[in-house]
Amino acid sequence: MSGAESAATVVGPDTRFRLHALTWREDGAEWIVGRRETRTFVAMPEAGIRAIRLLQQGLSVAGCEERLLAETGDEVDVADFVRALIGLGFVAETEGRPVCSDPVPPATLPRLRPEHVRFLLNPLVPLLPAVLVIGALAALVCRPELMPTYHDLLWSDRGSVVIVSGAVVGWSILLLHELAHLAVARAAGVPGRIGFGTRLQFLVVQTDISGIELAPRRHRLTAYLAGIAVNLSAGATAFLLLTVTSSGSATHRLLAATVLWALLPLTFQLMMFMRTDVYFVLQDLTGCRDLYGDSRAYARHLGARLLRRDAPTSDPSRALPAAERRAVRIYSVVLVIGTVLCLAGLAAYTVPAEIRLVITAVRDLQRAHTGLDLADALLTLLSLATIHVLWLTTRLRDRASRRTG
Known part of the structure; x- marks a missing residue:
């Protein structure tokens, strides 16, 4: 859903909403909430789960705020919370009118x-x-x-x-x-x-x-x-x-x-x-939420500090709980070393081996004496080309989806 469509959904004190079918489970001090059809999920505090339950019961924005204030003693901006739910695609209808969202x-x-x-x-x-x-x-x-x-x-x-x-x-x-x-x-x-x-x-x-x-x-x-x-x-x-x-x-x-x-x-x-x-x-x-993403961010932070000692970057792992922070820092070492070794293996073994296969297949193609020899060389070249074309198109597709996501 675009930002314009989200903004067009009116969220007033008396507005009532119907949510899509949501699933959640407790995860430490927070809850993981998601819509399985769209494969979208997010972490939120206990108050968020309570607000969702009240919205599912048909309470208005103002009604939810009053109930939460009475139950917890804290003021909760339910209108802002609902806007976040709309952005996630969790809201199906507003006052009986369908809310536009991305296709499932x-x-x-x-x-x-x-x-x-x-x-x-x-x-x-x-x-x-x-x-x-x-x-x-x-x-x-x-x-x-x-x-x-x-x-x-x-x-x-x-x-x-x-x-x-x-x-x-x-x-x-x-x-x-x-x-x-x-x-x-x-x-x-x-x-x-x-x-x-x-x-x-x-x-x-x-x-x-x-x-x-x-x-x-x-x-x-x-x-x-x-x-x-x-x-x-x-x-x-x-x-x-x-x-x-x-x-x-x-x-x-x-x-x-x-x-x-x-x-x-x-x-x-x-x-x-x-x-x-x-x-x-x-x-x-x-117990990490995004071990790969957090570790990559931490590795980039360390890399920036090593390349530029005066780089004004803050340690992104400090915002994580202690146990999760330790896991992220250890995994970042595995991430960097593994990536370097994998790319080195590509340069030292895979590329030379594929070049050798191509050269041999081309020579066999030129010297083919039978139809079987010709088919053997052509199949080798076709197999290698197919793999590389699939890799390139998939890589470009994934990058395009990340830019538009």
Whole structure:
């Protein structure tokens, strides 16, 4: 909603409002309040929750102020509070007239209802991946020679076959990873949306489950860890199948590669400086509202002080509670070191490797003797180009949305 539309909504002493369906939970000395449909939530004090309840009962602005004064002894500017709610898109009607607001973002798989996946919130469900992982570890102890190595990724002599099979299996596991986040969030009443995103030089598929912050902690952690559970389950299942297939067969080699395609992405999840699944678990356990944003602001503050000792910047972390401030300062170190190492890895390994792939593919294209050789080189070049084009367009889209948001 634009500022002009917000200003056009009259908020007088006798005005009554109808709010959208809101959800809230207590979070320390404050409350987290949000509208799940729009994935918008905000922290507010106890008085804000009481004002919302009074507005939902149909009291006018003046009526709310009088009731709050009688209950708390404090004067509350309910009119200003309502204007803030309008800006957040929490107000549906004013005196029976609809309030203009931004359109609700469409959810992925809208026909998937919470009752369809409610079983995922059962505390016994995590036992399934746990049993699979324990079984795979036991099989590994008994037959350590089955442990896949990086050679298993090159399970075919044809580069195009390796790329296509890796894409099919890897993207299938990735889709299941994101669907797990979506399904658990949907079970908790959060719509969720799957789309592309970027993390530094990485193109990623991500699931926006904003609003899960309003769910109980066990449900939040289940939603954050659901994707990792899928990868572990897929890798463990593939490894268990290795024990019953003939060594050296195409099926055996493909299963060994599948184990790596399922488990290697988990190394990315450990890169907490890029807001991975493990990052959200860490943020929740530390009780931070915006661990990444606050840490980045603190790192910028330190950088400004180092580059310009007379820089008139104040420490943004001082406004945070002591425990949260400590977490932010520690995470800022992880953020800076991780980002530097990740970009260094890009320059030292990824870029040279991709340049080598392109040069080899171009040479193969010029020297192709068969249609299969030609297709192999073309597929390699097309795959690399597609990834980079998707990364660039996603990056530009995200920057444009931040500017207009």
